[in-house]
Amino acid sequence: MPLRWNPDLTPEEVTAETLFRQRRLFMKGALATTVSTLLASSANHLLAASHAALPRIQKGVVTLDENQTPFKDVSTYTNFYELGSGKSTPAANAERLPLDTWQISVEGAFQQTGPFTLQQLLQGHPLQERIYRFRCVEGWSMVIPWIGFPLRDLLSRLQPTQAARYIVFETLYDPAHLPGQTEKTLPWPYREGLRLDEAMHPLTILAVGMYDRHLPPQNGAPLRLVVPWKYGFKSIKSIVRIRASYEQPQTTWNQMAPNEYGFYANVNPEVSHPRWPQNKERRIGELLRRPTLPFNGYAEQVAHLYKDMDLQKFF
Numbered sequence: 001m002p003l004r005w006n007p008d009l010t011p012e013e014v015t016a017e018t019l020f021r022q023r024r025l026f027m028k029g030a031l032a033t034t035v036s037t038l039l040a041s042s043a044n045h046l047l048a049a050s051h052a053a054l055p056r057i058q059k060g061v062v063t064l065d066e067n068q069t070p071f072k073d074v075s076t077y078t079n080f081y082e083l084g085s086g087k088s089t090p091a092a093n094a095e096r097l098p099l100d101t102w103q104i105s106v107e108g109a110f111q112q113t114g115p116f117t118l119q120q121l122l123q124g125h126p127l128q129e130r131i132y133r134f135r136c137v138e139g140w141s142m143v144i145p146w147i148g149f150p151l152r153d154l155l156s157r158l159q160p161t162q163a164a165r166y167i168v169f170e171t172l173y174d175p176a177h178l179p180g181q182t183e184k185t186l187p188w189p190y191r192e193g194l195r196l197d198e199a200m201h202p203l204t205i206l207a208v209g210m211y212d213r214h215l216p217p218q219n220g221a222p223l224r225l226v227v228p229w230k231y232g233f234k235s236i237k238s239i240v241r242i243r244a245s246y247e248q249p250q251t252t253w254n255q256m257a258p259n260e261y262g263f264y265a266n267v268n269p270e271v272s273h274p275r276w277p278q279n280k281e282r283r284i285g286e287l288l289r290r291p292t293l294p295f296n297g298y299a300e301q302v303a304h305l306y307k308d309m310d311l312q313k314f315f
Ligand SMILES: Nc1nc2c(c(=O)[nH]1)N[C@H]1C(S)=C(S)[C@@H](COP(=O)(O)O)O[C@H]1N2
Pocket: 074, 077, 078, 079, 080, 081, 082, 134, 135, 136, 137, 171, 190, 218, 219, 220, 231, 232, 233, 234, 235, 236, 237, 238
């Protein structure tokens, strides 16, 4: 088993204040990118700030004996339809994401609800590196060193009530800024959801960074979900709403084409997409296709969540 899982390591504290300062630095860097492109002038001292490392990240919590996909590929080969439906358009439109006013609304069946600034939401959650496989339903895969913290830690703080059976997430809806939302490619806003036990699983994280730095906008800044045993579309980007609900939520890709994109969307080599097989994948940067693993290689950790379910039916 190539996964190394050390949940007992004691995390170091990262103060929200430091994180907030880094955020401001990053904003300056993103702005500098735009300005330098427009003026074709060098703003290297500012640009450097956008590559500032996140401080004090606990490493080694979950690692993988597989080569990491280069940052350049992960940040330029993306799916983020709000920023355009091509693979490289999200990176080109990255500065359109309005990051400096970010708020997250917590709603529904939680003891704690209300609006949170990003800083408030991240407060008290030490950051860890989690090196995960990432498998898109389209048939490509990557290995990404995410920076984040377990979603369960936030949920424990928000305290789901008895009525909470699902956790629902929503991406920013802002067609004035996000060019993709002026097109009818998807029903906006992008929505995703997990059953409570999936959301509470220690492998499920909220990510704020990758490769020791803040998430690039095209990868879902400032805050995204990462669920490594599910197809990539479950890992919703740029979250503005977190809701606890009793009913299974309507989710975007499932709503678009329920026979193609299940609510569960667990990586499963034995359940083909109606238009292509799912038993092989192309690791970005590699030539030969490799076999796709059940639950994307995390079966040992997560298969028990589905032990009484027909995975052909609940795909
Ligand atoms: N809001 C939002 N989240 C999204 C998407 C999207 O279009 N919009 N695409 C999904 C899909 S299909 C995939 S494969 C992953 C891609 O994540 P990455 O570009 O960081 O690799 O994001 C997912 N989250």
